[in-house]
Amino acid sequence: MNASIRLRTPKATVTAGVTALLIAGTALTVGVFGAPLAGASTPPWEPDANSVGGLLLYNSSGTQIISGSVTSQPIEAYVQGSTTVRAGDTKATLYGYLPVSGEAPGQWSGEAMGSSTSYPNASAPAPLNTSTLPVETGGATDESVAQLEADFPNKDTSADGYAGMYVLRLETTATAKPANTTYDSADIQITGTGSTATWAVVYPVPTISPTTTTLMATPAGPQAFGTLVTLTATVTAGAAGTVQFENGTTDIGSPIAVASGTASISTSTLPIGTDTLNAVFTPTTGSTFTGSSGTTTFVVAGVPTTTTLVATPASPQPFGTSVTLTATVTTGATGTVQFENGTTAIGSPVTVAGGSASISTSTLPVGTDTLNAVFTPTAGNGYLTSTGTSSFTVTALTATTTSLTATPAGPQPVGTVVSLTATVTPGATGTVQFENGTTAIGSPVTVAGGSASTSTSTLPVGTDTLNAVFTPTAGNGYSGSTGTTTYTLTGGSGLGYWLFGSDGGVFSFGNAGFHGSALSSATSPIAAVAPTPDSGGYWMVGTNAQVYNFGDAPNLGPNSPTYFGSPVVGMAATPDGGGYWLVTANGGVFSFGDAPNLGSMAGSVLNKPIVGIAATTDGKGFWLLGGDGGIFAFGDANFYGSTGALTLNKPVVGIAPTPDGGGYWLVASDGGIFAFGDANFYGSTGALTLNKPVVGMAPTPDGKGYWLVGSDGGVFSFGDATFYGSTGGLTLNKPIVAMAGR
Numbered sequence: 001m002n003a004s005i006r007l008r009t010p011k012a013t014v015t016a017g018v019t020a021l022l023i024a025g026t027a028l029t030v031g032v033f034g035a036p037l038a039g040a041s042t043p044p045w046e047p048d049a050n051s052v053g054g055l056l057l058y059n060s061s062g063t064q065i066i067s068g069s070v071t072s073q074p075i076e077a078y079v080q081g082s083t084t085v086r087a088g089d090t091k092a093t094l095y096g097y098l099p100v101s102g103e104a105p106g107q108w109s110g111e112a113m114g115s116s117t118s119y120p121n122a123s124a125p126a127p128l129n130t131s132t133l134p135v136e137t138g139g140a141t142d143e144s145v146a147q148l149e150a151d152f153p154n155k156d157t158s159a160d161g162y163a164g165m166y167v168l169r170l171e172t173t174a175t176a177k178p179a180n181t182t183y184d185s186a187d188i189q190i191t192g193t194g195s196t197a198t199w200a201v202v203y204p205v206p207t208i209s210p211t212t213t214t215l216m217a218t219p220a221g222p223q224a225f226g227t228l229v230t231l232t233a234t235v236t237a238g239a240a241g242t243v244q245f246e247n248g249t250t251d252i253g254s255p256i257a258v259a260s261g262t263a264s265i266s267t268s269t270l271p272i273g274t275d276t277l278n279a280v281f282t283p284t285t286g287s288t289f290t291g292s293s294g295t296t297t298f299v300v301a302g303v304p305t306t307t308t309l310v311a312t313p314a315s316p317q318p319f320g321t322s323v324t325l326t327a328t329v330t331t332g333a334t335g336t337v338q339f340e341n342g343t344t345a346i347g348s349p350v351t352v353a354g355g356s357a358s359i360s361t362s363t364l365p366v367g368t369d370t371l372n373a374v375f376t377p378t379a380g381n382g383y384l385t386s387t388g389t390s391s392f393t394v395t396a397l398t399a400t401t402t403s404l405t406a407t408p409a410g411p412q413p414v415g416t417v418v419s420l421t422a423t424v425t426p427g428a429t430g431t432v433q434f435e436n437g438t439t440a441i442g443s444p445v446t447v448a449g450g451s452a453s454t455s456t457s458t459l460p461v462g463t464d465t466l467n468a469v470f471t472p473t474a475g476n477g478y479s480g481s482t483g484t485t486t487y488t489l490t491g492g493s494g495l496g497y498w499l500f501g502s503d504g505g506v507f508s509f510g511n512a513g514f515h516g517s518a519l520s521s522a523t524s525p526i527a528a529v530a531p532t533p534d535s536g537g538y539w540m541v542g543t544n545a546q547v548y549n550f551g552d553a554p555n556l557g558p559n560s561p562t563y564f565g566s567p568v569v570g571m572a573a574t575p576d577g578g579g580y581w582l583v584t585a586n587g588g589v590f591s592f593g594d595a596p597n598l599g600s601m602a603g604s605v606l607n608k609p610i611v612g613i614a615a616t617t618d619g620k621g622f623w624l625l626g627g628d629g630g631i632f633a634f635g636d637a638n639f640y641g642s643t644g645a646l647t648l649n650k651p652v653v654g655i656a657p658t659p660d661g662g663g664y665w666l667v668a669s670d671g672g673i674f675a676f677g678d679a680n681f682y683g684s685t686g687a688l689t690l691n692k693p694v695v696g697m698a699p700t701p702d703g704k705g706y707w708l709v710g711s712d713g714g715v716f717s718f719g720d721a722t723f724y725g726s727t728g729g730l731t732l733n734k735p736i737v738a739m740a741g742r
Helices: 145-151
Strands: 004-006 051-053 055-058 067-069 078-081 091-098 109-112 135-137 165-173 183-191 198-203 213-218 229-235 241-247 250-257 262-267 273-283 292-301 307-312 323-329 335-341 356-361 367-377 386-395 402-407 418-424 430-436 451-456 462-472 481-490 496-501 506-510 526-531 537-542 547-551 568-573 579-584 589-593 610-615 621-626 631-635 652-657 663-668 673-677 694-699 705-710 715-719 736-741
Touching: 055 183, 078 091, 078 165, 091 135, 109 145, 145 165, 145 183, 213 273, 229 241, 229 273, 229 292, 241 262, 250 262, 307 367, 323 335, 323 367, 323 386, 335 356, 402 462, 418 430, 418 462, 418 481, 430 451, 496 526, 526 736, 537 568, 568 621, 579 610, 610 652, 621 652, 652 694, 663 694, 705 736
Parallel strands: 004 109, 051 183, 213 292, 307 386, 402 481, 526 568, 568 610, 694 736
Antiparallel strands: 055 078, 067 198, 078 135, 091 109, 091 165, 165 183, 183 198, 213 229, 229 262, 241 250, 241 273, 273 292, 307 323, 323 356, 335 367, 367 386, 402 418, 418 451, 430 462, 462 481, 496 506, 496 736, 526 537, 537 547, 568 579, 579 589, 610 621, 621 631, 652 663, 663 673, 694 705, 705 715
């Protein structure tokens, strides 16, 4: 031969796992391990004139292998030629060659992949041990395909049929004989790179043998749960591999190796019912056999149970009696019992012990109760569910009475601390929820010594209907009851007000309810607020436009910081509470909910930044307020005058419209009041020396008074506005920035 051969001592490498490759059809080239490349054809150098036969590769068990890992050493345990290369030869050597386009096969370069070994090899597994054909026996130090590729890199990337290809040649010799010029050979293709690359025989085309697998279960079904069942899979003769037995998609044990065409496993845990059993045959990795499955069904019968239920003492019994329910279940059955009153569970499931399970309850309701004991067997123990049923009669509750008194006697001025005392039938235990109409006053109060009490200073002006609702302790045998009284409070038209800190803190006075604060959620200083029309909630907005809603104020956004080109300085709600406007210092107005878009001062040259906004009574207009007292009217808002042309002692900080929208008040930081339209002047702090500057105002509902608030929370009342308190004497974490009245 003219081939360039390099003889070398094979080096040991790490053997990688091999994935099964099944090749079907005629001339195929293998791509990813286990999948043929599309459009493959016979290598262009085939048939090789010097090749007298093909090669068959076998693993150590004698199973033919047609693919594997490039890092395996040896490539396979045995390589057998399909034809006697030369009569009388006794030794065989496996070579690897790099096919090169344009060169004759005899000119290719290659090297020995292992040592020369003698044949025939009687110690090899069948059928090799009796074969007279040439057989090379691999060793652990033989060269891997990866080493062959490293020594003779295949750099062909064209579609000429040479890319990724190598040729294995089995050459034979004998002592005192000249070198042989013929050989048995096979072509392999390498796919992938590195340690995960694989090789596969592509010529001569391997013959793929389909398999069949049948499954039999003994003894034949149906059988009682717990019977030892043997599953036997019979696989096409000669096919090597493993069988995974399954119940549906659940494995039964681990894969079993096929021996003499069969694999078996035994189990006594097949579940009750008709089980679909499978035997999935997986051929040895890289072998010439296909996988296959066998299926059968097997019926496992469950053991019926009975459950009886007894209640003691016998009914009827008065409400609150402790009743013990005992379920008796078929002997030997293990599991739990769920006791029920109708479809309502009584406690948690109880474990069956000694054939029974019990529970006690004193909360069975008045009337004839249908009681159940539902037995659920332990999973896999072969027993079936069952239910025991009984009826039990519970007699009526003991009636109670509740009376309610309020002190001091009304009428009293709004803001008075009123003590409410509920007196309940002696012996009855439970709680009393005090209410004003349907609104709870505080939390439920526990009855002690036959009574329960609470105090409140937030009852609203007018005649209030007060309730004391007694709820008995569950199971104490008493009924609920309610005491009612009326209470009258007098006062101005304003019922209360809120003060808001820049940190989101809220202080409520009079009958202004506390609905929550933004202390833990504010991401920027609070700039403005707006109450809902019914005073059941309020919004706060930060300078970064993030809005926080509380009480019945709907969430209309923005829910996260939003840059409007200038800090937010004001907020006004629509009359129905379904929307609001936000205004920024540069006069930009942004509408949310049902607030209409009516215009803005954005882009205009302002003498002073905008500091506030107020809506008209119908929500179809609004006024913007500048720091110099300039007024800008939009929509149906009328212009009633401004201080824009005046020289002010202090800047204007707030605006409040009259109830009918026919005028408005402006307030300066020194508490000076400027009234326009039908707004009346009721007084101011303009001539006083203030501890802190005024930051806002709120009118009373009838428009006959107003409150002013300083940044320290000091409150000043004018007209019919009632003083309900302030934070002027407190040390605040952050200054007050706004107020709202109700």
